[in-house]
Amino acid sequence: xxxxxxxxxxxxxxxxxxxxxxxxxxxxxxxxxxxxxxxxxxxxxxxxxxxxxxxxxxxxxxxxxxxxxxxxxxxxxxxxxxxxxxxxxxxxxxxxxxxxxxxxxxxxxxxx
Amino acid sequence: xxxxxxxxxxxxxxxxxxxxxxxxxxxxxxxxxxxxxxxxxxxxxxxxxxxxxxxxxxxxxxxxxxxxxxxxxxxxxxxxxxxxxxxxxxxxxxxxxxxxxxxxxxxxxxx
Numbered sequence: 001x002x003x004x005x006x007x008x009x010x011x012x013x014x015x016x017x018x019x020x021x022x023x024x025x026x027x028x029x030x031x032x033x034x035x036x037x038x039x040x041x042x043x044x045x046x047x048x049x050x051x052x053x054x055x056x057x058x059x060x061x062x063x064x065x066x067x068x069x070x071x072x073x074x075x076x077x078x079x080x081x082x083x084x085x086x087x088x089x090x091x092x093x094x095x096x097x098x099x100x101x102x103x104x105x106x107x108x109x110x111x112x
Numbered sequence: 113x114x115x116x117x118x119x120x121x122x123x124x125x126x127x128x129x130x131x132x133x134x135x136x137x138x139x140x141x142x143x144x145x146x147x148x149x150x151x152x153x154x155x156x157x158x159x160x161x162x163x164x165x166x167x168x169x170x171x172x173x174x175x176x177x178x179x180x181x182x183x184x185x186x187x188x189x190x191x192x193x194x195x196x197x198x199x200x201x202x203x204x205x206x207x208x209x210x211x212x213x214x215x216x217x218x219x220x221x222x223x
Contacts, residue, residue, distance in 0.1 A: 042215050043211075043216075055209050099161060100146075100161060103156040104155050
């Protein structure tokens with residue numbers, strides 16, 4: 001069974017631009033969560049989608065948004081990038097019992 | 113509020129010695145607790161979880177963790193450390209539909 005895949009793996013943007021990250025969950029998983037990892041703040045929850053609906057959202061500004069498609073693939077978008085948005089963005093998909101999240105390799109975003 | 117704390121930023125241990133990475137939790141009700149490991153430039157890899165049942169949970173790669181309700185702890189252990197165990201370890205608690213992570217502990221195993 002293929003794992004969680006994220007594209008692209010690395011991304012360099014400049015302040016003010018916007019970016020879209022993609023996540024394909026494990027086949028059969030309908031829940032997709034996004035996390036931001038930075039040296040200063042650690043791992044922080046961004047949002048979670050289930051069956052194309054956002055079920056939960058973390059404490060991030062409205063510049064951070066996401067969506068989920070009917071095939072459970074998810075995208076997250078960050079508009080008007082700031083230097084502080086530089087981070088590793090991790091996507092995780094959940095098993096049907098929801099007791100375990102499987103993480104992708106992450107997308108390393110650098111904002112210059 | 114559900115939260116976990118990892119009191120040590122870094123743990124150093126010699127290869128072959130037992131290792132412990134500490135985690136304490138603060139939750140209301142029965143906690144769902146997890147350990148994940150992260151190698152450089154990689155995502156998080158699931159090690160083990162405690163949902164209910166036996167207090168000693170066995171996981172991947174020879175790791176185990178002991179759930180202690182009276183001490184509100186969920187320490188990660190391994191009887192004999194390997195150099196390849198060197199990585200960043202995260203304890204987490206499930207809060208609703210999300211995981212709340214500790215700050216992480218760097219484990220360094222020296223040969």
